[in-house]
Amino acid sequence: MATVSGVAKPQEIHEITRIERIGAHSHIRGLGLDESFEPRHVSQGMVGQLQARRGAGVVLGMIKEGKIAGRSVLLAGPPGTGKTAIAMGLAQALGPDTPFTSMSGSEIYSLEMSKTEALTQAIRKSIGVRIKEESEIIEGEVVEIQVERPATGVGTKVGKLTLKSTDMETIYDLGNKMIEALMKEKVQAGDVITIDKVTGKITRIGRSFTRARDYDAAGPQTRFVQCPEGELQKRKEVVHTVTLHEIDVINSRTHGFLALFSGDTGEIKSEVREQINFKVSEWREEGKAEFIPGVLFIDEVHMLDIECFSFMNRALEDEMAPIVIVATNRGVTRIRGTNYQSPHGMPLDLLDRMVIIKTEPYNKEDLKEILRIRSEEEDCDLEANALEVLTRIAEESSLRYAIQLITTASLVSRKRKATVVGIEDIKKVYSLFVDEKRSMQYLRELQDEYMFHEAEIDNEINESEKMITE
Amino acid sequence: MAQKDWFSLIKSAEKIALVGSSTRKIHYKFNDGREMVEEYNLDTGVLNKRAWKKNNICKNDKWDVEVGEPFYLNKQENIESIGIKESNDSPFVVHRVTKTKLEWRIRNTPFPIDNYKVSVDSTEKCITIRTVNKKFFKKLPLLELQRLNLTPNQSSLHYSHFMNTLIITYDKPPELLSFEKKLAMELKNVKVIDDTDMNCKPS
Numbered sequence: 001m002a003t004v005s006g007v008a009k010p011q012e013i014h015e016i017t018r019i020e021r022i023g024a025h026s027h028i029r030g031l032g033l034d035e036s037f038e039p040r041h042v043s044q045g046m047v048g049q050l051q052a053r054r055g056a057g058v059v060l061g062m063i064k065e066g067k068i069a070g071r072s073v074l075l076a077g078p079p080g081t082g083k084t085a086i087a088m089g090l091a092q093a094l095g096p097d098t099p100f101t102s103m104s105g106s107e108i109y110s111l112e113m114s115k116t117e118a119l120t121q122a123i124r125k126s127i128g129v130r131i132k133e134e135s136e137i138i139e140g141e142v143v144e145i146q147v148e149r150p151a152t153g154v155g156t157k158v159g160k161l162t163l164k165s166t167d168m169e170t171i172y173d174l175g176n177k178m179i180e181a182l183m184k185e186k187v188q189a190g191d192v193i194t195i196d197k198v199t200g201k202i203t204r205i206g207r208s209f210t211r212a213r214d215y216d217a218a219g220p221q222t223r224f225v226q227c228p229e230g231e232l233q234k235r236k237e238v239v240h241t242v243t244l245h246e247i248d249v250i251n252s253r254t255h256g257f258l259a260l261f262s263g264d265t266g267e268i269k270s271e272v273r274e275q276i277n278f279k280v281s282e283w284r285e286e287g288k289a290e291f292i293p294g295v296l297f298i299d300e301v302h303m304l305d306i307e308c309f310s311f312m313n314r315a316l317e318d319e320m321a322p323i324v325i326v327a328t329n330r331g332v333t334r335i336r337g338t339n340y341q342s343p344h345g346m347p348l349d350l351l352d353r354m355v356i357i358k359t360e361p362y363n364k365e366d367l368k369e370i371l372r373i374r375s376e377e378e379d380c381d382l383e384a385n386a387l388e389v390l391t392r393i394a395e396e397s398s399l400r401y402a403i404q405l406i407t408t409a410s411l412v413s414r415k416r417k418a419t420v421v422g423i424e425d426i427k428k429v430y431s432l433f434v435d436e437k438r439s440m441q442y443l444r445e446l447q448d449e450y451m452f453h454e455a456e457i458d459n460e461i462n463e464s465e466k467m468i469t470e
Numbered sequence: 471m472a473q474k475d476w477f478s479l480i481k482s483a484e485k486i487a488l489v490g491s492s493t494r495k496i497h498y499k500f501n502d503g504r505e506m507v508e509e510y511n512l513d514t515g516v517l518n519k520r521a522w523k524k525n526n527i528c529k530n531d532k533w534d535v536e537v538g539e540p541f542y543l544n545k546q547e548n549i550e551s552i553g554i555k556e557s558n559d560s561p562f563v564v565h566r567v568t569k570t571k572l573e574w575r576i577r578n579t580p581f582p583i584d585n586y587k588v589s590v591d592s593t594e595k596c597i598t599i600r601t602v603n604k605k606f607f608k609k610l611p612l613l614e615l616q617r618l619n620l621t622p623n624q625s626s627l628h629y630s631h632f633m634n635t636l637i638i639t640y641d642k643p644p645e646l647l648s649f650e651k652k653l654a655m656e657l658k659n660v661k662v663i664d665d666t667d668m669n670c671k672p673s
Contacts, residue, residue, distance in 0.1 A: 134524075138554070160557065167600065167607035171557040178553035200553050231607055 024084075024403075027377040031089040033057045045373060046089055048366035049082050055357040056086050060093055063323050066293050070321030072312075074301075074351070076328055076344055077359030080399040083327040086359070087297045090325070099128040099243050099294030099322075105303030116311045117267045123315055124245040124273075126322035128292035129280055131240050136197040138172070140165050140232045141208045142189050147179055163193075165228045192225050197233075199240060199250070241292065244320070247276050277320065294322050301326035302345030305337030309350050316353060326354075367394045367402075374403050380410035381420040389426050397435035405429050476617035480653070487660040493518060496660055509538070515654055517567045536613065537565050561606055567614075570647075574610055576636040581605070583631035588638060590624045597627065597638060612640070620645055 032043030037057035039050045046053060052075070059073050075083040091100040101122055108118040140163030148158045159174030161182070174182070178200065185202050187193055190211030194203045206223035248268045283289035298304070304312075315321060326346075333345040342348060362370065368391040375382045382390070386409075394402035409425040418425075434442065443450070483506075484499040492513070498506040509519040519538030533541060540562075556562070559578055566573045576599070579586075587600040597610040612622050626641040642650075 161554070164604075165607070167604055169605050170560050172554050173557045175553040181553075195554060197554070231609060 025088045027373050028085050028088045030093045031056055042369055047369040048362055049359055052357050052359045056090050069319050070316040072324040072354045074326050074354045074356045076356055079329045081359040083359055087325055099126050101126045102297045105298055105300040113267050115308055121245055122296055125243050126294040126296040127244045128241050128294055130290040134235055135238045137194055137234050137236050138232055139194045139228050141227045142191045144189055163232055165232050167230055170232055296322050296324045298326045302328045302330045306335055309347050313350055367391050375406050378407050380406050383420050383422045386421050386423050386426050389423055397437055401435040485660045487662045489662055516569055537567055570642055572640045574638040579636045580634050588629045590622045590627055592621050
């Protein structure tokens, strides 16, 4: 091992536990606004869309003020014009303390719970409550985690966690879900952790000083802390920030808080919710709790059906409702669950309650800037004329297609041992991967040679007939 | 906890008593939403058990036992819903009250007696147990003394070790004894509900 690490170049040392994958919107770090909510043309990963971003900035101000409940904002625009990016930027700008729930419109269709239950849970996930209360906390340095799996591979795991402070040492038995939570947090021997006994939340504070010499290459994020003193279990006045949904789950007696880890919460009775609403507002009056209204973002909102829309109409009127941001790329289309046509696939009465932010297709300069940012994010060096070609591709087919070509082209360029991506790499991948327009054209020319071609047409006719008879 | 005036707190609480065959249970409901249950032995008048329930939002209805044996739960079932708990062979404390002494029994403490250092912390009003081998550490709050604002002293403290159990006793100071007498007088007036007749008339 030592020889291997000696050969490796220093920049190749990554902290193994924290490799982050690059997602479609991982370059976005905020809305790119200045102090007076004026958008800067290129900032925090956002490019162009000045009007929409200014609108989002005003919404941001409204959320931060936190006074107005149940407003909703519709982000409408053609595909690939940055609707999701604006929502993500808004989430980033709000900071980690404000609950931001992001879901896709199709997520509510589940066999385990009704649509309205899924929506209610999403709404309640978007409202935070900051509670100050005495809680039991286990704080200590991890000596050992032992997890025994049964030899057959099925059945419950048995876990033991040994924690110590400077004065004592205790062995804890772990439940199955706590084991999973510890694994997810990647807790290992030498870490100083706290476990909130009430909510089951695990926090890694850092690594113990006594373990500082275990590895000579520690990641930049590693924080070294002192091993705690005194008793492992402490009663502490802590400030939790929990969402209403989490309180619901903790109090729906059949599951307990561990349902939060697995997500199998099932339906929560409305009585429980009513009780919690009552209790929380009581606590607010006493000054023990504080509401943090957050944001519920529903992407592809046209996938919701008429029941959901009418439910939302009602839900938005509640004073505990969050700010709802929805996004759609549809124009005038059928509302799901009805035969009526409506703008954005949403009923007019709900649209009427919304403020609509429009995103527009990017112009050439913006496209170029976005492609440049993405190529930076994906760690690819593009030649100036290669970027030019990509921009043209983005203009002619789509921005998403052009973005797809960045990493593929860089892989091709690496094959020929070049350090920068040139025009020929772009050309190569452009011929290798067909974009949607060319694919369509190709299919039109050659459709007779594909299977099920005629059958499909028949099906379509059948289906449309069915619709008419219905 | 409001240590300021324990007696007036008890006086102001909503109280209900329940008399069983050998015990008398008293339920207190305080203004801040907390609940307390006490169980007195009818023959000796000694407190057998005292448990608290807090008005917390994130907590299920669980009683915290201050005096007496803890409520035992079905262990196998509970580890899944609690998630984490101390293993069965780790030390645990049971606090008991006798006529003249406050007593703590710390079970599952296998180390010999010279491993323990027990001392009174008069500023924090608690008993501190340290171990030489750094395996166990505990601060036992002297709640009874804290409530009356009494300062503990080392000379009242005794401890012994027997059958894997560390037994710590603290002699009740005279102020506490006289307070308990006063309290017993006060609690005599609590309304007793008859639990044989639960308003349930089988037809």
